[in-house]
Each structure stands twice: as C-alpha cells, then as structure tokens.
Amino acid sequence: MGWPIAIRLWKIFLLAFTVLACLYLVFPTFVILPLSFSSSLYLSFPPPGWSTQWYVALWNSPTYSVAFLHSIFIGLPAAAIAVVFGTMLALALVRGKVWGTRGLTALAIAPFLLPQIILAIGLYSILAKFGLTATYVGVIAGHAVVATPLVFITVSAALRSYDSTFEMAAMTLGANGWKSFWFVTFPMIRLGVLAGGIFAFSFSFDEIIIALFLTNTQTTTLPKQLYSELRYNMTPTIAAASSVIIAISLLLLTAVALIEKRSRKRIAAAGAGAKA
Amino acid sequence: MNKEITGREATAGSQRRRGARVVYDGVTKQYGNLYALHPTSLEIESGEFFSIIGPSGSGKTTLLGVTAGFIPPTDGQILVDGRDLVGIPPFQRNIGMVFQNYSLFPHMTVAQNIGFPLRMRKLGRAEADERIKRMLGVVRLGGMADRYPAQLSGGQQQRVALARAAVYDPVLLLMDEPLSALDKNLREEMQREIKAFQQALGATVIYVTHDQYEASSMSHRIAIMNGGRVAQIGSPRELYENPRNRFVASFLGEANLFEVRRHEPAPGNRTLVETGQGFRIQAAGSPPPGKGFVLCVRPERISVGEAKSGAANQLTGTVSDVVYSSGTAHYRIRVAPDMEINQKIQAGSMARQFEIGETVHLTWDESDSQLIAEE
Numbered sequence: 237m238g239w240p241i242a243i244r245l246w247k248i249f250l251l252a253f254t255v256l257a258c259l260y261l262v263f264p265t266f267v268i269l270p271l272s273f274s275s276s277l278y279l280s281f282p283p284p285g286w287s288t289q290w291y292v293a294l295w296n297s298p299t300y301s302v303a304f305l306h307s308i309f310i311g312l313p314a315a316a317i318a319v320v321f322g323t324m325l326a327l328a329l330v331r332g333k334v335w336g337t338r339g340l341t342a343l344a345i346a347p348f349l350l351p352q353i354i355l356a357i358g359l360y361s362i363l364a365k366f367g368l369t370a371t372y373v374g375v376i377a378g379h380a381v382v383a384t385p386l387v388f389i390t391v392s393a394a395l396r397s398y399d400s401t402f403e404m405a406a407m408t409l410g411a412n413g414w415k416s417f418w419f420v421t422f423p424m425i426r427l428g429v430l431a432g433g434i435f436a437f438s439f440s441f442d443e444i445i446i447a448l449f450l451t452n453t454q455t456t457t458l459p460k461q462l463y464s465e466l467r468y469n470m471t472p473t474i475a476a477a478s479s480v481i482i483a484i485s486l487l488l489l490t491a492v493a494l495i496e497k498r499s500r501k502r503i504a505a506a507g508a509g510a511k512a
Numbered sequence: 513m514n515k516e517i518t519g520r521e522a523t524a525g526s527q528r529r530r531g532a533r534v535v536y537d538g539v540t541k542q543y544g545n546l547y548a549l550h551p552t553s554l555e556i557e558s559g560e561f562f563s564i565i566g567p568s569g570s571g572k573t574t575l576l577g578v579t580a581g582f583i584p585p586t587d588g589q590i591l592v593d594g595r596d597l598v599g600i601p602p603f604q605r606n607i608g609m610v611f612q613n614y615s616l617f618p619h620m621t622v623a624q625n626i627g628f629p630l631r632m633r634k635l636g637r638a639e640a641d642e643r644i645k646r647m648l649g650v651v652r653l654g655g656m657a658d659r660y661p662a663q664l665s666g667g668q669q670q671r672v673a674l675a676r677a678a679v680y681d682p683v684l685l686l687m688d689e690p691l692s693a694l695d696k697n698l699r700e701e702m703q704r705e706i707k708a709f710q711q712a713l714g715a716t717v718i719y720v721t722h723d724q725y726e727a728s729s730m731s732h733r734i735a736i737m738n739g740g741r742v743a744q745i746g747s748p749r750e751l752y753e754n755p756r757n758r759f760v761a762s763f764l765g766e767a768n769l770f771e772v773r774r775h776e777p778a779p780g781n782r783t784l785v786e787t788g789q790g791f792r793i794q795a796a797g798s799p800p801p802g803k804g805f806v807l808c809v810r811p812e813r814i815s816v817g818e819a820k821s822g823a824a825n826q827l828t829g830t831v832s833d834v835v836y837s838s839g840t841a842h843y844r845i846r847v848a849p850d851m852e853i854n855q856k857i858q859a860g861s862m863a864r865q866f867e868i869g870e871t872v873h874l875t876w877d878e879s880d881s882q883l884i885a886e887e
Contacts, residue, residue, distance in 0.1 A: 405615035407602040408580055409676065410632035416603075419628070423619045
C-alpha cells in the first residue's frame, strides 16, 4: 500500500527471481528425495506410488552399513588432522610474523582449489610405494590434506575478528605462548575451529575422487559405494542412501550456521564492549 | 560514581611497595636503516606519573612496545630498579599494561579477568580471591564480580582493565591511550580516577597519549616525542612556558609563530625582530644559540582592543572568526594576507566583544615574545 506501481512490480520481480534462483540451486539435489520413497523397482520419475521399502532395504544392506561406518571412521580422523594443522596454519599466518605471508596463504588454500584428481593420482603413486593405497591411512591422509584449507579459512576468519592485543594482554599478565593460546586465544576462536571441523568432516563424508583412488572393497566409503551401485544395480536404494547423505550434510550445515550465529553475537558483544 | 578512590581503601590489608625507578639507557630500535627510535635515554622516578606524547610515528608506541617486551630493541638497556629487562620475555617482566581497547577477555567474568594474572602466577585460591576482592573494592566494582565484560559500560571496563593490570603488584604500569575510546565527560572523570588509582598504589606509570590536555592534567612530567626522538622532557608548565624548539612550542598548546627575517640586539637585553610579514616585534632576551629561530606568542598573552600608546608590540588586523566556549573567547585575527593570530581571553574580563570584520589592535609585552630555536 502506498508504493508506486513500478516499485511494487520490481519487488515482485525480485522475489520471483530469488525463488527461481533458489530452486535452481537446490532442486536437482532434492529430486532424489521423492525417488527414495518410490514403490517402483527402478529409478524412474515421477514415482508410480509411495513406499519406504528402500529405506528398509538400505538399513538391511550390509554393504551400505559397512560403507557408512567406513565414511565415519575416515571422516572423523581426517577432520581431526585437518583441525590441528588448519588451526596451526591460521595461527602462524594470521598472528605470527612470518616471511612471505601472502604466498604461504595461497599455498595453504591450494589443496582445496587444485583439481583433486591430480592430488589423487599423486597420492596414489606415493602411497603405492609404501603399500598404503587401500588402507585407512592413505584415504585419511588424502582427505586431511584437502580439508585442511577449510579449517584454515574458518579459523583465520575467527582470528581476524579479534584484535591481537588480547594475546598481548595475556602475555603482559604472565601467560607464556602456550598458556595465552590455551586460556585466551582458543576460547575466543573455538567456534571457528568447530565450524572448520564440521566442514572438514562434511567434505570427507561426500568426497568421491580420492576415495575412488585410495580405497578398495575393504575400506570403501558411502559415496564410492553409491557410485559402484549406480553402475550395476539401479534400484531406488541409491536414492535412499543419497537422501541420508543429504540429510547428514544439511544437519552439519545447520550446525555450522548456528555456531556462526553464536560467534557473531559474541564478537559483537566483545566489540561493543570495547567501544561503549 | 563520582566518589574518588582513596589511598586507604587501596592499601587496606596490604603492604605496598613503591613503584620502580625506570632508566632507559641508549634504547634504540632500527628497522634496516630506518630508526623507529633513535638512541633514547631517560629516567623515570619511583612513583612518578610520566606521560609520553607525540604525533603518530613519533616513536612513542615503539618505546612502549620495547618496554612491554613486544619489540626487541636494537640496542640499549631498560633498567627497572637496576634490573635490565632486555631479553626477558613479556610474561616474565612483571609489568602491568592497560590497552587502548582494554582487551578484557570476553569469555571470562570480571573476577576471572582480574584473577587471570594471579592464576598464571599459581597463587593460592584463598589469597587470589582476597586480592581480587580488594581490587574490586579499589575500582568500586564490588557488585560486578560475576558480570561479563560485554555487560559493563565503557568506564566500568576501563576500571576492570586497571584492576587486572595492577592486581599482581607489577613494578611498572604502562597505559596505551587508555581513554581514547571514551566520550569526553567520562574521559575527564577517568583521568581523575586513574590519577587517584596511581597515587593510591604508589605505582610508577608510563602513560602514552596523543592528547596533550590529558597528559598535562595527569602527569608529573611529560616527554614530547617527534621523529623517533625525545624532543623535550619537563613538567607540563616547563614545556609550555619554555619550549626548547619550534616543534614543542607548536605541539603543546596553541602558538602564534612568526618567521624571523632579520634581527638585531636592542638596549636592555632585548632583541628587535623583523618577521616574514615585515612586522617589527620586540622580544626580551637574546636569540637561542644554533641555526635559526622563530618568535612565539601564546594566544592568552595577547590583549585585543583599542590602540595603546605605550605597548611594546602592536599589530592591527580584522577579526575573521570568534568562538565562544565555556567562558573563554577565541579570536582569530587576520594581520597579514598570509597570517592569522589566535587570541584567547576570559569572557568575564573582556571590555567588550568584537564582531567578525571589525578592526582591532593586538598588543603584548616584550617579555611575552619568546625566541625559540628551530631545531
């Protein structure tokens, strides 16, 4: 009411555009959802009827269950390694006085930006020398390398949002480097560390290229299992498994969003405090 | 809020020692060929409130960083009660520091913040609690122990920062522009509080600020820094009345500076100066030794009004601006195309007010013309 027609039309246009853009971004992902509830024996769209049989099949399938556990047992240590190295990198490059910070920062992000197929080939040839290609060690190392930049980026952002005088204050008050990290820096960046860890796990949980190269049937992950099922066994179990992966990813993303909301509030509080 | 901290509250139940005597001996900081701090030597007495002022890049922050231990000096010694600090890491120096943004840890309560240095020193629980409680009393935040910094006002945070920096009886308190984030009224109140706090503890304080009024109102002595060197050290009054060079004269307070074109001695130990504008001005005394000097007249030494026949110095100009603030009138008077004179007068003592555009006569004594070295 009261708005000129032109502005109202423009607002309607913007809304429609936004809705379409969102649909474009998420629709292909969610097409899989109705398929997973299909009563058909094949992957066909639209489903002829509804059923939860494929979730039951998924639950009862030993291969899927094992692949799911593999994904967890690979994702957790990979994320843990990425958290340690990513946090250390961020501390060194954001807080430390290191020569060539810009170049090193680019290097720290590189594993995530470079084609993962090349990393996979490289890792494969090195790990083959040590006979580690089909072990947990190989794929965990590969995932940790690519996930480290994710932690580095979130922790760097968390560190940059605090003035370095907090650490200087801790030092004048009698805390050595380790204590000032443990009692002052870490509590202030721990939400950034947690978010980075979730991203790292989420990456490993979805990753296929490195898994294709560095796992075998003994260590196969959920995405790799899906990939091989697609080639031999086109049943809606695939859709059910995909839906589970989507649900877990969404859950993790939501967790990150909640963490970031909290940390924004804390930073605002700390910042407002200093300015008030 | 306005109750001052008393010495008795601060010292109750403790045996305080006086602050340390601090001696800087040839302290230097070089980055390549660039001197952030030229060799600097100065002595700060036990219990002294010592301010360092200067424009940004003058070396005051470097001097503070070197003292706290964040910046290793290239050369020189910093002796605190005779012990050299150089080479000792910041966390073993036992110096208290208050930062510009207070740097209170946002995830700790007021009591935890104040207790942090005690925890780092592994002080027993009972004694730590006792000290925290006493410090909270000194800064009058008794009821705030369990609040988080974000729940406090700026002035309250400032007081927590003071308490935290002093709770472990540091040998020396450093303050880095601690009041710059506060608004003007609170700043003046906190100036009195910090001064009272310092006196109550008997602490030696090195206070860095860019605000000369803040430094003047709080300090025993001030060091004015410029270009990585100490330009002059003295009490606020000494610095204002006897500035050693042009920089000090113009940095501290307002100064009307005349370039000197020619000068000649006059009878009665006076000097007759011809300024760049062609004015002939009399000054008491003789020019300072060294290369070149300027003539300086402080705004409040000039009277404005009708022509006076007997005045030693007299200039005629038109009022270009007048600002009235808290009982003082500030005039700007154009006396030459390239020169305006600042003049200040207590409103109550004015014979009459002058309007913009009015022609006025400025007069002052020869003893109020200071001859000040360029360098």
